[in-house]
Structures are given as structure tokens and as C-alpha cells.
Amino acid sequence: MKTENKAVDIDRNRGDFAYPEVHxxxxxxxxxxxxxxxxxxxKEDPDWVREFxxxxxxxxxxKPLPTHWASKDLEAIDFDKIRYYxxxxxxxxxxxxxxxxxxKRTFERLGIPEQERKFLAGVEAxxxxxxxxxxxxxxxxxxxxxxxxxxxxxxxxxxxFRKWFGKVIPxxxxxxxxxxxxxxxxxxxxxxxxxxxVKHPLQAYFRINAESFGQFERTLIIADEGxxxxxxxxxxxxxxxxxxxxxxxxxxxxxxxxKLQYITVQNWSSNVFNLVTKRGLAxxxxxxxxxxxNIGSRLTMKYPGVxxxxxxxxxEVLSIALAGNGQHQDTGAKMIHxxxxxxxxxxxxxxxxxxxxxxxxxxxxxxxxxxxxxxxTECDALLINSTSRTDTYPAITVRGTGNSVQHxxxxxxxxxxxxxxxxxxxxxxxxxxxxxxxxxxxxxxxQFPMEYSVELKRLIELEMEGSVG
Amino acid sequence: xxxxxxxxxxYPMSSIAPAEIVSSKAILSGPIxxxxxxxxxREQQRAAWEKFESIPRPTRKDQAWRFSNVDLLDxxxxxxxxxxxxxxxxxxxxxxxxxxxFSGRMIFAGDQLVERNIVSEELKKRGVIFxxxxxxxxxxxxxxxxxxxxxxxxxxxxxxxxxxxxxxxSGTFLFVPRGVEIEAPIEIFHWLRGENVSVFPHLLLVxxxxxxxxVVEHFRSCDQRAPGFACGVNxxxxxxxxxxxxxxxxxxxxxxxxxxxxxxxxDHGASAMSLNLNLGSRYSRFESLxxxxxxxxxxxxxxxxVAMNEQEFDARTLQDHISPQTASDLLYKxxxxxxxxxxxxxxxxxxxxxxxxxxxxxxxxxxLSDDSEANSMPGLEILADNVRCTHGATSGQINEDEMFxxxxxxxxxxxxxxxxxxxxxxxxxxxxxxxxxADYLRGLIDRKFGRSx
Numbered sequence: 060m061k062t063e064n065k066a067v068d069i070d071r072n073r074g075d076f077a078y079p080e081v082h083x084x085x086x087x088x089x090x091x092x093x094x095x096x097x098x099x100x101x102k103e104d105p106d107w108v109r110e111f112x113x114x115x116x117x118x119x120x121x122k123p124l125p126t127h128w129a130s131k132d133l134e135a136i137d138f139d140k141i142r143y144y145x146x147x148x149x150x151x152x153x154x155x156x157x158x159x160x161x162x163k164r165t166f167e168r169l170g171i172p173e174q175e176r177k178f179l180a181g182v183e184a185x186x187x188x189x190x191x192x193x194x195x196x197x198x199x200x201x202x203x204x205x206x207x208x209x210x211x212x213x214x215x216x217x218x219x220f221r222k223w224f225g226k227v228i229p230x231x232x233x234x235x236x237x238x239x240x241x242x243x244x245x246x247x248x249x250x251x252x253x254x255x256x257v258k259h260p261l262q263a264y265f266r267i268n269a270e271s272f273g274q275f276e277r278t279l280i281i282a283d284e285g286x287x288x289x290x291x292x293x294x295x296x297x298x299x300x301x302x303x304x305x306x307x308x309x310x311x312x313x314x315x316x317x318k319l320q321y322i323t324v325q326n327w328s329s330n331v332f333n334l335v336t337k338r339g340l341a342x343x344x345x346x347x348x349x350x351x352x353n354i355g356s357r358l359t360m361k362y363p364g365v366x367x368x369x370x371x372x373x374x375e376v377l378s379i380a381l382a383g384n385g386q387h388q389d390t391g392a393k394m395i396h397x398x399x400x401x402x403x404x405x406x407x408x409x410x411x412x413x414x415x416x417x418x419x420x421x422x423x424x425x426x427x428x429x430x431x432x433x434x435x436t437e438c439d440a441l442l443i444n445s446t447s448r449t450d451t452y453p454a455i456t457v458r459g460t461g462n463s464v465q466h467x468x469x470x471x472x473x474x475x476x477x478x479x480x481x482x483x484x485x486x487x488x489x490x491x492x493x494x495x496x497x498x499x500x501x502x503x504x505x506q507f508p509m510e511y512s513v514e515l516k517r518l519i520e521l522e523m524e525g526s527v528g
Numbered sequence: 529x530x531x532x533x534x535x536x537x538x539y540p541m542s543s544i545a546p547a548e549i550v551s552s553k554a555i556l557s558g559p560i561x562x563x564x565x566x567x568x569x570r571e572q573q574r575a576a577w578e579k580f581e582s583i584p585r586p587t588r589k590d591q592a593w594r595f596s597n598v599d600l601l602d603x604x605x606x607x608x609x610x611x612x613x614x615x616x617x618x619x620x621x622x623x624x625x626x627x628x629x630f631s632g633r634m635i636f637a638g639d640q641l642v643e644r645n646i647v648s649e650e651l652k653k654r655g656v657i658f659x660x661x662x663x664x665x666x667x668x669x670x671x672x673x674x675x676x677x678x679x680x681x682x683x684x685x686x687x688x689x690x691x692x693x694x695x696x697x698s699g700t701f702l703f704v705p706r707g708v709e710i711e712a713p714i715e716i717f718h719w720l721r722g723e724n725v726s727v728f729p730h731l732l733l734v735x736x737x738x739x740x741x742x743v744v745e746h747f748r749s750c751d752q753r754a755p756g757f758a759c760g761v762n763x764x765x766x767x768x769x770x771x772x773x774x775x776x777x778x779x780x781x782x783x784x785x786x787x788x789x790x791x792x793x794x795d796h797g798a799s800a801m802s803l804n805l806n807l808g809s810r811y812s813r814f815e816s817l818x819x820x821x822x823x824x825x826x827x828x829x830x831x832x833x834v835a836m837n838e839q840e841f842d843a844r845t846l847q848d849h850i851s852p853q854t855a856s857d858l859l860y861k862x863x864x865x866x867x868x869x870x871x872x873x874x875x876x877x878x879x880x881x882x883x884x885x886x887x888x889x890x891x892x893x894x895x896l897s898d899d900s901e902a903n904s905m906p907g908l909e910i911l912a913d914n915v916r917c918t919h920g921a922t923s924g925q926i927n928e929d930e931m932f933x934x935x936x937x938x939x940x941x942x943x944x945x946x947x948x949x950x951x952x953x954x955x956x957x958x959x960x961x962x963x964x965x966a967d968y969l970r971g972l973i974d975r976k977f978g979r980s981x
Contacts, residue, residue: 128591425923427898442913445883451908454594457893457923458901464924470910470917 074169074295075328078161080269082187086144088271092116095241098144102210102244107221115230115240122234130387132358136332141273141304143242144188151183151193151208162186169295171264180259181206185276186266188244195261203252204288206261209277212248219250223281227310227340227366235360236336239275239308246276246307251286251317260289260322260508265305267296267331273304280310282317282345289320289508295355298328305331305356311339313347315369320348322508326355329385333359338393341401343369350507351378353388362420364393367401367432374403377507379500382415382447391420391453396432396462407438408500411447418450419468427458436466441499443473443492552610555726555757556603559694568673569665576693583687592684595871595903596842600785600811606757608695609638609725616721617642619750624717626746626777627968632658633715637750639698639727642719647710655705658714661730664701671703675734675765679791683815683844688787692728692759699730702743704770709740713775713965720749720756720784729760735770735798742773744965749781749808758786758809766798768822773801775965777972780808782837788814796822796851803960805969806833806841807976813842820847820854820882829858832956832969834949834976835868835900845874847889849882849912858889861956863949864900875907876919882912889919894926894952896945946977 086097095116099109124133152158155172166172166184175182181195183206190208199206205216213220230240247263267274282288296303305327313319319339327333333356339347349363365374376392394403409417419438440449451468473495481491497504497516504516553560559573585601586593612620620637632647647658657668665672681689700716718729735741749756758780766772772792780786786809794800804814818827833841847856862870876887893902904921926948934944953973957966 127589427901440908440910442910442915445880445913447913449908449910451906451919453904453906453921455904455921455923456595456901457895457903459898460895460900460925461898462895462923462925464922466904466906466919466921468906468908468919470908470915472913472915 074326075298076168077268077297078165080145082145082147082269084144084146086142088142089139090116090141090143090242094143098242098244101144101146105213108213111225111230112241115237118231118237119234119241122237124234129360130358130389132387133332136302136304140271140301142269142271143273143275144244145269145272146187146189147191151190151211153194155192158192162191165266165268166192166264169264169266174262178259179262180257181261183208183247183263184266185245185263187269187272187274190245199257202255204255204257205248205250207248209243209246209248209279212279216248216250219281220248220279223310223312224279227312227338228308228336232336235306235334236308239277239306239336242273243275243277243308245274246278247280247290248278249280249288249290251282251288253283254285256287257289260291262291262293265292265294267303267305270299271301271303273306276307278307278309280319280321281312282314282319284314285316287318289322291322293324293326295326296328296331299330301330303331305333305335307335309335309337311347313339313341313345315342316344318346320350322350324352324354325359328355329357331356333361335361337361337363339365339374341365341367341369341372341374344371345369346373346375348375349377351376351390353380353390356386358387358389360389362391362393362422364395365403366395366397367403368397370398371400372398373401376405376407377503378407379503380407380409380417382409382411382417384413384415387416387418389418389420393422394424394434396425396429396434399429400431402433404434405436406503408503409438409449410441410443410496410499411449412443414446416448416450419452421453423453423455423464423466425457425459425462425464429459430461432462434464438468439499440468440470441473441496442470552607554604555606555608555695560608560697565662566665573694576690580687580690580694583690586684586687590684592844592873594873594905596813597811597840597869603757605724605755606726607724609640609722609727612637612640612642612721620719620721626715626717627713627744627964629712629964630715631710631712633717634660634700635717636698636729637719637721638725641698651708651710654708656708656710657701657703659701661696661699661701661732668701668703671734672701672732675732675763677761677763679763679793679817679819681789681815683817683846685787685789685813685815688759689761689789692730692761692789696728696730696761700732702731702733702741704735704739704741706736707738710742713742713744715744715746717746717748718758718760720754720758720780723754724756726757726759729758731762733763733772733774734765734767735772736767738769739767740771742775742962744775744777747776747778747780747786747808749784752781753783754781755783756781758784760788762788762790764790764792764800764802766792766794766800768795769797770795771799773960773962775802775960775969776804777969778804778806778808778812779972780812782808782810784809786812788812790814790816792816792818792827794818794820794822794825794827797824798822799826799828801828801830801960803830803832803956805972806831807972810838811840811842813844816843816845818845818847818856820849820856821851823851823853825851825854827856828959829856830956830959831860832953832973833862833870834953834973835862835870836865836976838867840869842871843873847876847887849876849878849885849887852881852883852885854882855886856888859956859959860891861894861953862892862902863894863896863953864902865896867899869901869903871903872921873905873907875909876917877909878912878915878917880911883914885912885915885917887915887917891921893923894949895923896925896949949977950974
């Protein structure tokens with residue numbers, strides 16, 4: 060392996076290993092009220108959480124699969140075969156020494172402890188349903204930053220947790236947010252006190268180890284007035300023949316003047332359905348930025364959104380999707396303008412290779428009586444092979460005279476002239492192709508933190524090998 | 529409204545009486561059993577009626593009806609138009625002014641043929657067929673059956689296409705044979721006459737190899753305030769190398785609910801251009817399916833809407849690239865004032881193997897009031913790789929600098945606004961490249977803004 064900084068592992072094969080299961084807590088297969096009570100009992104949930112879960116289950120069962128607009132592939136998920144809760148039994152440890160040997164080895168192979176030492180302000184590592192490790196640097200903790208698992212958050216910090224939990228994304232937002240509300244476990248709870256600027260990123264790493272497993276982490280990040288934080292998540296799973304499900308809910312709250320950046324590098328194995336609901340609430344002058352890279356999974360459906368609630372709030376989604384053979388990256392963004400002078404920016408780039416399919420779905424909503432709202436949307440798609448596919452489905456609503464919205468999308472293929480030119484300079488066709496694709500995403504990748512851009516570029520080089528001809 | 533009391537030109541009256549006598553019963557009571565239409569056609573109508581009844585009413589949850597005000601599609605009040613009196617006919621004729629020059633025209637009121645001004649002897653001799661639907665289906669049965677409603681309505685209105693087929697009683701059939709070029713446009717008028725009445729306008733245009741033709745349809749109401757329902761279909765077939773231009777000036781009364789379903793099939797080397805001007809109605813939905821079936825086909829889809837008060841215009845389009853080397857270009861512009869709403873849902877679809885496709889789609893909304901609303905859903909589905917497809921959608925308001933400039937020249941706000949809007953919409957109309965039609969359309973727009981030229 061190379062020696063450069065790896066914030067999150069995004070090499071396809073590196074995550075493809077599994078250790079024997081060592082779970083003490085197991086809710087079994089299938090989903091019923093019994094499952095909910097089992098999870099609530101094990102986690103010693105307060106009553107309001109148990110009720111919240113039961114309402115989630117009811118909503119989940121009532122709502123149909125959204126196949127009237129989404130991929131029919133969703134029907135391949137057999138909700139009766141999925142295992143909804145698996146945990147090694149004890150809570151999250153504060154040092155790696157206390158983490159059980161197999162699990163520790165997993166994360167060591169993924170390079171997490173090493174990265175923590177190098178440049179992270181805090182790390183949480185989730186193994187199947189529960190966090191096994193959670194720690195922040197002492198200096199950061201002393202500033203009053205809270206970085207714990209969601210279970211710990213709701214128990215130890217109920218006064219902040221309950222105020223915002225489920226407020227940005229209600230139970231009934233969609234079928235999968237309801238499912239998450241029913242069986243959520245793990246994920247992070249983060250609180251940044253007013254004025255605190257966390258210099259280094261906080262990171263969570265999500266690992267699925269068991270077969271036919273469903274991971275339902277729930278993350279809530281609250282950046283109080285004038286604070287700043289960057290959160291990164293990475294994820295991998297071993298490749299099994301059976302379907303695995305990852306259905307997270309992530310809620311962000313940026314209070315007045317806060318800046319929140321959320322970075323995802325999604326590299327699930329090709330048996331994982333990744334159906335995630337992510338939304339942020341930006342108050343006055345606050346900024347929420349989603350950086351979203353989707354490389355893995357069988358089907359990803361993810362449309363990070365920002366509700367621009369306060370004057371001069373800003374929202375941004377930068378998204379890169381790479382759809383390889385058999386993959387469908389159905390991604391996009393939502394921007395709900397709800398105050399004057401709010402601005403939003405969406406830039407999406409997708410690359411479809413082989414039989415891969417990349418879809419962009421967008422929603423931009425500017426209601427009436429708002430003044431000086433602006434949105435800019437750009438989506439560009441690159442098609443590599445004749446079997447590749449790309450779709451764009453934006454929906455834009457604008458009312459009133461004070462606002463302006465523009466949307467642009469283009470689809471193209473790698474220019475034959477460019478390839479010819481590079482070959483004529485002595486590059487192989489594969490090298491030329493790789494260079495050309497890197498050029499396509501370069502202006503976007505440049506805006507990413509350094510560690511990511513290097514990794515992404517390398518990954519694209521890997522992916523492009525053998526895709527020509 | 530276009531009610532010029534100027535010269536009453538007289539046109540030779542057609543000798544053909546309306547083919548059937550319709551009673552004023554409710555349209556939801558089903559097809560009228562008329563002995564005049566051929567048996568096979570009535571069979572088709574019965575089957576279509578069953579289909580209409582079996583398909584549920586659209587809801588806003590249907591992707592194809594997202595943002596649409598589906599509550600307005602209550603068909604209970606609407607009736608067939610009773611038989612027109614001679615006075616009615618004279619009246620309709622009096623106001624049926626459109627272009628100054630035309631090669632032939634038909635005028636319908638309440639789906640009853642009021643006048644047919646046939647094409648010249650010479651064109652007739654060369655084989656041009658310009659007939660009411662009910663006559664064409666008897667005299668040119670094979671040709672008619674081959675093309676009549678042969679493409680499934682796939683943009684959401686399958687139910688209403690079935691309703692149209694079940695209840696259509698007249699319309700226009702135009703066949704232009706191989707190599708025939710008709711210079712001046714063919715004109716068709718459809719009038720709504722009466723309270724709560726309905727019409728089912730139909731146009732079937734078949735242009736054979738290398739033929740060339742322009743058709744202009746006018747949709748109008750005799751009474752601007754009368755509620756009414758229009759459910760029309762127009763199918764355009766451009767054979768190899770043919771050139772077809774279709775213009776629709778929709779100017780129904782302010783309380784009319786209207787649906788219009790178009791399919792255009794463009795064969796190899798052929799080109800089709802359509803322009804829809806939407807000015808009238810309370811709610812008007814226009815579905816346009818452009819199928820590029822032959823290599824080298826080209827389709828231009830243009831539309832202009834001026835929406836005021838509570839008007840809602842709802843456009844759904846599909847540019848379906850089926851063959852390689854095809855091109856399509858869509859440009860829709862809406863100017864919205866008061867509480868008006870416009871919805872655009874459009875898709876460029878490039879089928880597998882349709883390589884070297886060049887497709888473009890552009891929607892621009894100009895919002896003139898705080899309560900107006902524009903919804904845009906420009907979509908792309910690309911299943912081939914060697915393509916160039918782009919789309920853009922913008923929504924904004926009048927540029928303050930432009931207003932300031934006009935103010936500084938002493939032009940009052942309202943006039944300045946009008947000038948800017950006209951300029952904004954003019955880009956679309958100019959694309960037609962037919963100055964006399966463009967002038968006519970600009971005149972209609974000006975009248976809507978209350979300016980006479």
C-alpha cells in the first residue's frame with residue numbers, strides 16, 4: 060500500500076474480509092414489535108424512545124416502497140431475512156486496548172487507529188449495530204465538545220438530544236427514515252459549544268461484518284452559535300452473496316453563524332443497499348456543506364438536503380458518484396429555501412462505467428415572498444461504455460420575483476480526440492482514459508480536503524483499468 | 529381576445545354538413561351511438577371508453593402529474609355541444625380570422641364542421657388529402673387506420689387519450705404525398721361555443737417522403753367567460769426527408785380546462801418543428817412526445833406561455849431518441865404574472881444504440897409577480913454513450929439594469945416591462961423562421977398584454 064495519508068479507506072478490495080461473528084446480542088431475523096422491544100430492552104431505552112421506535116415501525120409498515128419513481132431493484136430486499144440488531148455486548152471503549160481482539164484487528168486493517176494518531180480530533184468506530192470505540196482528543200473534549208454514540212447521547216445529554224432528535228427528519232419523511240426510526244442503533248451524537256472551532260475533523264467509521272445484516276445508524280450533529288466542525292464518515296463491508304442493508308438517518312443542525320461540513324466516502328461492497336436520509340437545518344448566517352462521494356454499494360439512494368431556515372443561510376452539496384458494473388448510484392440533493400437571502404449550490408458529477416447507472420435527482424424549492432434567494436445547480440455526467448447509463452431528474456419550484464435559480468446539466472463521453480492526442484504523446488489508452496476522467500472531476504475534487512482528493516484520484520485510476528476496449 | 533370587426537371576407541361554404549347530430553348530454557355518459565361512423569371505428573370507441581373508465585383519475589402523487597392541479601380535472605359538468613344553429617355558424621365564421629394567406633382551412637365549432645376551404649385543384653391533383661376525419665376514415669380507410677392514434681399516450685394522460693378516442697367525432701385528416709410541398713400554411717380553427725360544453729379536436733397529419741407542409745391550429749372560445757372542456761389529440765408523422773411545421777395558438781376562454789396530447793414521429797432525414805403558444809384557459813396541459821425514429825431525424829420543440837391571474841400551464845415533454853445521428857432541441861419560455869403557475873416536466877431519452885445523439889432542452893421562466901410560481905423538472909435518461917445532451921432551466925425576474933435603462937429613456941414601468949417580456953418571448957417565436965406566422969403570434973401576445981398594434 061502507499062504511504063500517503065488515508066482519511067478513509069476507499070480501496071475496493073481492502074474492506075473485503077470478515078471475522079467470525081462474536082455477537083452476544085442478536086435480535087434474530089425479520090422485523091416485528093418483538094424486534095423493537097428486544098432492541099429497546101437491550102439498549103435500556105427510555106419510554107419515549109421505545110414509543111418513537113414503535114411509531115417508526117408502524118409508519119414503515121404503512122408506507123409502500125417508492126418504486127413508482129425509484130428503482131424496482133428495491134424489491135430485491137427481503138425485509139424478513141434481514142438481521143436488525145447485532146452487538147458484541149459491551150459499550151464503546153475509550154482505548155483500542157479494551158476493544159475485543161478480532162474487532163480491533165478489523166479496524167487496524169482499515170487503518171483507523173493510525174489515522175486517529177495522525178490527524179483526527181476524534182474517532183468513533185461502529186461494528187455492526189454498536190459503537191465499539193469512541194474517543195476524542197483531550198484538548199477537544201476540554202472545550203466542551205461532545206462526541207459519543209447515539210445511545211450514550213440520548214442517555215447522558217437528553218436536554219440537547221431530545222430537542223433536535225427527529226426534528227430535521229421526521230419519522231414519516233420516507234419509508235426508510237421510518238425504518239431507521241424503528242431500529243436505529245449506533246451513529247454519532249456531536250455537540251459543539253458556541254464559538255468552538257474544531258480544527259481537525261471528527262471521524263466515524265462504519266463497518267458491517269455479519270451477513271444479511273442491516274445497519275441503521277443515527278447521527279445527530281449540533282453546531283452551536285458561531286462554532287465550526289468537520290465530520291467525516293467512511294464505510295466498508297465484506298462482500299457476501301446475500302443482500303445487506305444500510306439505512307442511516309443523519310440530522311445536522313447549524314445554529315446562528317455556525318459552519319458544518321459533512322464528508323462521506325461510501326464504499327460499501329456490491330451486495331449492500333444503501334438507502335440513506337440526510338438533511339441539515341441551517342439557521343441565520345450558518346453554512347452546511349455536504350461532500351458526498353459514492354463509489355460502492357449495489358443501489359445507493361441518497362439525496363442530502365439543507366433546509367435554509369435563517370436569513371443568509373448557505374447550503375452546498377458537492378457530489379461525486381462512480382457507478383461501475385451492476386451498480387446504480389441514485390444520488391442528488393435537496394435545497395429548501397425558507398428565508399430571505401439564502402443561497403444554495405449543488406454540483407454533481409457522475410461517471411458511469413460498464414453497465415453502471417448514475418442518476419441525479421434534485422429538488423430546489425423557493426417559496427413566495429422570499430427575497431434574493433439564489434440557487435445554482437450543475438450536474439455533469441460522463442459515460443464510458445455503450446452499456447453505461449445516466450439519468451437526471453431535477454425538480455425546481457420558484458415563486459416570486461426576488462429570486463433566481465439556474466440549473467444546468469450535460470452528458471458527454473470521453474472525447475476521442477483527447478484520447479488520441481494523449482496516445483500520440485506516448486500514453487497508453489487506459490492511462491489516457493484515466494487522465495481524462497480525472498480531469499472531468501478535478502475541479503470538484505480540488506474543493507475536497509487534501510486526504511480525500513488524493514485517494515479519490517487514485518481510486519478512479521484503479522476503476523478505470525480494464526474499462527477500455 | 530381576437531374579435532376584430534374588420535373585413536368579413538367570404539369563403540366558399542362547404543357543402544358537407546356535420547356528420548352527426550349530437551345531443552347535449554353529459555360527456556361522462558359515454559360515446560354517442562351514431563350510425564354515421566363506420567362500424568370498426570365505433571368498436572374502437574367502445575373499447576377506448578372502457579379503457580377510459582378503467583384507468584384511475586390522476587393524482588398529484590403520480591410522477592407524471594407532480595405539481596399539477598389535478599382537482600381541476602372534474603369532468604362531471606361538461607356536456608357535448610348541441611347542434612349549431614345557422615346563426616351560430618355565421619357568428620363563428622365571422623370571427624375565424626387568422627393568417628392572411630393560407631392554402632386551405634377547416635373551421636369547427638363544438639366539433640361540428642362549419643366551413644371547409646379546400647386546397648387548390650392543383651394540390652388535389654397531386655394527391656393531397658385534406659378531409660374531415662369522418663370522411664377520411666371511410667374514403668381512405670387503410671391510410672387512416674394505419675396512423676390513427678397508433679402511439680400510446682405515455683406522458684400521463686393515457687386516460688384522457690382514451691376519452692378523446694371514445695368521444696372524438698370530427699377533426700382533420702391531412703395527407704401530403706411524396707415530394708409535394710405546400711407553400712402557404714393550412715389553417716384549422718376549433719371553437720368552444722356554449723356553456724359547459726366540450727370539444728375533442730383531432731389532427732392527423734401524414735407527410736410522405738420529402739413532403740413539406742405547415743399547419744396552424746387556432747383554439748378559441750366564443751364566450752371568454754364560459755366554462756368548457758377541450759381534450760385534443762394531434763399526431764404528426766414526418767416521412768423520410770419530410771419537413772413538417774406545426775403551430776398551435778391556444779386561446780381558449782378563461783374558464784376552460786384543456787388537455788392536448790401530441791405525438792410526433794420523425795423518420796430518417798426528416799425534420800419536425802412545433803410551436804405551442806399558450807395564452808388562454810384556466811388550466812391547460814400539453815403533452816408532447818417527439819419520437820426520432822429514423823437516422824438523421826431532427827425535432828424542434830418550441831413553446832411560449834403568458835400566464836396571468838390564476839392560469840396554470842402544465843407542459844410535459846419527451847424527446848425520445850430511438851435512432852443514431854438524431855437531433856432534438858427544446859426551448860420553452862414562460863412569462864408569469866399574478867398568481868399564475870407553470871409546470872414543465874421534460875425528459876430527453878436516448879435509447880441504447882442511439883449513438884451520436886445531439887439533444888438540447890432549455891426552459892426559462894420569467895416571474896413578474898410575487899405570487900407566481902414556476903416548477904421545472906428537466907430530465908435526462910441516457911442509455912447510449914456517444915452522445916451530447918444538455919439541459920438548462922432558469923427562473924428569474926426582469927433585470928433591474930434593463931428596467932433602469934428603459935426608465936432613463938422615459939419609458940414608463942408598465943410599457944418597459946411589456947417590452948422586456950416581448951423580447952424575452954420573441955427568441956422562441958423567431959425560431960419558426962416564418963415571418964407571417966410569427967407576426968400573427970406576436971399580435972396575440974400583445975393583445976393579451978392589452979396592447980394593440
